[in-house]
Amino acid sequence: MQNPEVFILAIESSCDDTAAAVLLNDKVLSNVVANQLIHTQYGGVVPELASRAHQQNIVPVIEAALRKANIKKEQLSAIAFTQGPGLMGSLLVGSSFSKSLALALKIPLVAVNHMHAHILAHFIDEEGYDKPTFPFLALTISGGHTQVIKVNGFFDMQIIGETTDDAVGEAFDKSAKILGLPYPGGPLIDKYAQLGNPKAFAFTKPKVPGLDFSFSGLKTAILYFIQKKKLENPNFIEENLNDICASIQYTIIEILMDKLKLAVKETGISQIAIGGGVSANSGIRNRLKESEKKYGWKTYIPKFEYTTDNAAMIGIVGYQKYLSKQFETAAVVSKARIQF
Secondary structure, three states, X not given: OOOOOOEEEEEEOOOOOEEXXXXXXXXXXXXXXXXXXXXXXXXXXXXXXXXXXXXXXXXXXXXXXXXXXXXXXHHOOEEEEEEEOOOHHHXXXXXXXXXXXXXXHOOOEEEEEHHHHHHHHHHOOOOOOOOOOOOEEEEEEOOOOEEEEEEEEOOEEEEEEEEOOOOHHHHHHHHHHHOOOOOOOHHHHHHHHOOOOOOOOOOXXXXXXXXXXXXHHHHHHHHHHHHHHHHHOOOHHHHHHHHHHHHHHHHHHHHHHHHHHHHHHHHOOOEEEEEOHHHHOHHHHHHHHHHHHHHOOEEEOOOHHHOOOOOHHHHHHHHHHHHOOOOEOOOOOOOOOOOO
């Protein structure tokens, strides 16, 4: 019989955000994130600085999560942590703390695949949000991943398409860098795109067979386009920023939508769920909602706070693994690259 009160403390430290959450079964009681602002001056995440910041942040963040959830650590049923993928130094901070706390409290330890968590975040019990039913297609889009996944069950997932080079989040950030926008540039492209004409400038979509993606060629095309236009007019970016951003975003969304349409056709599955940091993009969210009327899909778009790296999504996987008693010993190792 299912335990009516399972309290999961979840810890996420895969990149540059230190996060902790407390879940009561599939409900989020607290979800705390400490951002690392130091990386903005370097134009990207510096791994060594990230791991040091995690060491500074992890105790206060966990204390804040427990306090906000109004529970004591002695009430916890298990601790879930991100095993990978991610930056090795950052992962080790979270895993070491989780192992130590689980050992001290004599409670189970649950290791979570970060990418599974982005998908299963849809199963957090949130008022006003539907949960997908199996099977469904998941589009995971982030700074490091672009994947189409057939999800048959909580722990039965199959990658049916993925990027052959760069991830969609990197395409957004590198395009922003070409335009002279500060890091992280993806959200800024989204912001300016909402004010521009998406058909102002045409960029060629890469021809990649099947359900796989490629974004390196698009980044190069954008770079050459900007270089050429700046030679003709040194103020080209400033005078056309909104239209450039809108055109870049439109092209990227078209690439994603083309592959989703093909995935639906090949699998016969018309339930689509998105996850990952880039799923916060307003253009992608709007196009997915439009697809419900246009193609008859049922789409699932997570609450904004569950799109970027957070611990609540780690907690929901932890809860499902707790129910099936998929526990780890202190010998479990963090992995920068982890089998999906």
